[in-house]
Amino acid sequence: MVNIDRGTNGRTPRLPSLDLESQQDFVRGFREWMVTEMDSQIRVHSEELAATAAPRTDTAANGAVALETLRAAFDPDPLIASRLRVWITNQRQMWTGLEGQFSQYRDHYREELDRYDDVGPGVLELAPDLFIPDYCRHEIHIQPGGYVGNELAGALYHYGTNSFYMGQNDSDEFHIMLAKRVSRPEDGQVSRVVDLGCGIGQLTIALKEQFPEADVTGIDVAGPMLRYAHKRAVDLNLDVRFLQRLAEDTKLESGSVDLATAFILFHEVPTAIAREICAEVFRILRPGGVFDVTDFATGPMRSAEPPFATYRSWADHHYNGERWREEFVSSDFLAILRETGFVAELQPSKMAWVQPNYVARKPN
Amino acid sequence: MTKPHKTAATEFIDHGSDTYTFLQDPVVDALVEVVVELGAETWITRRRMLVLERVMASKGLLTSELIETYRPSAEEEALWRQERDRMLKTVYAALARRPVRGDAAAERAKEAHPPKRAPFNSTELTQRAKALGPSGV
Numbered sequence: 001m002v003n004i005d006r007g008t009n010g011r012t013p014r015l016p017s018l019d020l021e022s023q024q025d026f027v028r029g030f031r032e033w034m035v036t037e038m039d040s041q042i043r044v045h046s047e048e049l050a051a052t053a054a055p056r057t058d059t060a061a062n063g064a065v066a067l068e069t070l071r072a073a074f075d076p077d078p079l080i081a082s083r084l085r086v087w088i089t090n091q092r093q094m095w096t097g098l099e100g101q102f103s104q105y106r107d108h109y110r111e112e113l114d115r116y117d118d119v120g121p122g123v124l125e126l127a128p129d130l131f132i133p134d135y136c137r138h139e140i141h142i143q144p145g146g147y148v149g150n151e152l153a154g155a156l157y158h159y160g161t162n163s164f165y166m167g168q169n170d171s172d173e174f175h176i177m178l179a180k181r182v183s184r185p186e187d188g189q190v191s192r193v194v195d196l197g198c199g200i201g202q203l204t205i206a207l208k209e210q211f212p213e214a215d216v217t218g219i220d221v222a223g224p225m226l227r228y229a230h231k232r233a234v235d236l237n238l239d240v241r242f243l244q245r246l247a248e249d250t251k252l253e254s255g256s257v258d259l260a261t262a263f264i265l266f267h268e269v270p271t272a273i274a275r276e277i278c279a280e281v282f283r284i285l286r287p288g289g290v291f292d293v294t295d296f297a298t299g300p301m302r303s304a305e306p307p308f309a310t311y312r313s314w315a316d317h318h319y320n321g322e323r324w325r326e327e328f329v330s331s332d333f334l335a336i337l338r339e340t341g342f343v344a345e346l347q348p349s350k351m352a353w354v355q356p357n358y359v360a361r362k363p364n
Numbered sequence: 365m366t367k368p369h370k371t372a373a374t375e376f377i378d379h380g381s382d383t384y385t386f387l388q389d390p391v392v393d394a395l396v397e398v399v400v401e402l403g404a405e406t407w408i409t410r411r412r413m414l415v416l417e418r419v420m421a422s423k424g425l426l427t428s429e430l431i432e433t434y435r436p437s438a439e440e441e442a443l444w445r446q447e448r449d450r451m452l453k454t455v456y457a458a459l460a461r462r463p464v465r466g467d468a469a470a471e472r473a474k475e476a477h478p479p480k481r482a483p484f485n486s487t488e489l490t491q492r493a494k495a496l497g498p499s500g501v
Contacts, residue, residue: 018411018412018415019408019412022407022408022411022412023404023407023408025407025411026403026404026407026408027404029407030400030403030404078387081386081387082386082387082396084386085386085387085393085396085397086396086400088381088384088386089396089397089400090400091381092381092382092397093400093401093404096454097404110371114370126372128372132374132375134377137374137375137376137377138376138377138379139376139377139378139379139381142379142381145373145376146376146377148373148374148375148376149373149374149375149376150373150376151371151372151373153373223371223372223373223374224371224372224373226372227372244372319381319384320381321379321381
């Protein structure tokens with residue numbers, strides 16, 4: 001067997017070769033240049049374009065300039081088109097590099113996942129006959145095969161998002177911070193925690209570290225992501241349960257959960273499913289239980305958004321496989337939580353790039 | 365016949381991101397991709413050289429004369445050609461793709477799954493599940 005063990009970066013194994021590590025280092029550097037240097041020009045330029053293109057009356061319901069107006073002004077603009085081009089190129093370069101090399105060592109990763117599937121601590125419960133709805137079969141972030149269609153999706157997602165975070169989350173720093181600051185029931189009782197749409201379990205693991213005595217469960221539809229999540233939890237010697245189930249149909253006992261979390265889950269599902277998930281969480285939470293959601297701003301909250309942010313949100317949806325993002329941000333998620341029965345409020349996000357934090361409490 | 369491997373992977377919807385065109389001409393898009401790939405290849409090489417020089421200098425093995433006068437063996441030449449060809453394939457892949465006008469690929473993904481569809485219901489889910497068959501392997 002080929003030796004691809006190059007040590008660790010914090011608590012993450014280093015990538016399997018120096019060349020891939022350097023390629024991803026370039027991806028990170030390029031991304032940083034793009035969102036700082038390039039975007040400093042884009043911001044000024046797009047404000048000027050929007051001011052010229054949009055009459056005062058041409059506004060969407062929330063008071064912002066209508067997307068159609070922005071698209072008419074931005075789509076043909078060479079600087080903005082170049083920004084989209086290099087952004088997607090950067091994304092594709094990130095995935096192509098990772099997938100190319102991970103596929104080269106496919107047997108190694110397969111054996112590794114096989115070896116971990118049935119060992120503890122913790123449990124991995126896959127559901128080979130689970131019906132996977134179409135809405136979650138997309139190549140989110142144009143990740144090859146998406147979360148459900150590539151057996152190495154977990155590793156791809158982990159190292160891809162490490163590059164996306166430009167090195168600031170190599171040891172789950174963001175997820176650990178999120179777990180430390182998570183909203184808790186007013187009585188302080190946290191003995192059962194459920195993380196919905198847990199993916200590779202970065203927040204789930206951080207929650208177990210934050211609440212070591214609690215029974216912590218991660219739920220996701222994507223088997224390949226969960227296999228990787230379980231492997232990570234075993235490596236960290238954490239007793240976490242990972243279940244392949246739908247967030248809208250967890251099959252958990254009613255009133256059995258103290259704290260439920262959903263980190264950047266809701267913009268990956270249609271609004272109808274978002275409503276079902278909220279209803280399911282309301283069912284499984286005990287009275288006084290808390291649902292802590294971190295996701296994008298929706299509906300009325302977007303009125304102060306700069307024009308390029310609105311356009312970029314649409315571009316992320318249209319080009320970057322964020323199939324349900326526009327539907328989510330056009331909804332009023334706070335209202336959905338309240339309509340479900342929660343006492344819900346907004347709090348400043350614990351993470352700068354995702355605003356806000358929705359805190360929903362099940363009434364006593 | 366090889367036994368299928370248990371992967372927990374299932375069917376997915378291809379977003380077709382390799383066919384996007386943002387600029388006036390698909391070839392211009394391809395050229396931008398080439399330039400970005402070249403940047404990556406340059407940095408990969410430069411970073412490896414930095415590592416190499418540090419390691420060799422720490423062992424007292426590196427002099428500029430050794431580098432300038434080095435003559436590769438026939439085997440090394442063959443390996444380097446393979447490496448060169450890999451780099452060419454990566455850097456110039458965008459120029460070898462058949463371009464698609466507009467963002468047709470993203471539109472195709474949308475047409476396959478229109479956003480205004482009716483909410484899922486259990487009957488529909490069951491019918492679709494039967495049509496697709498087991499999805500866990």
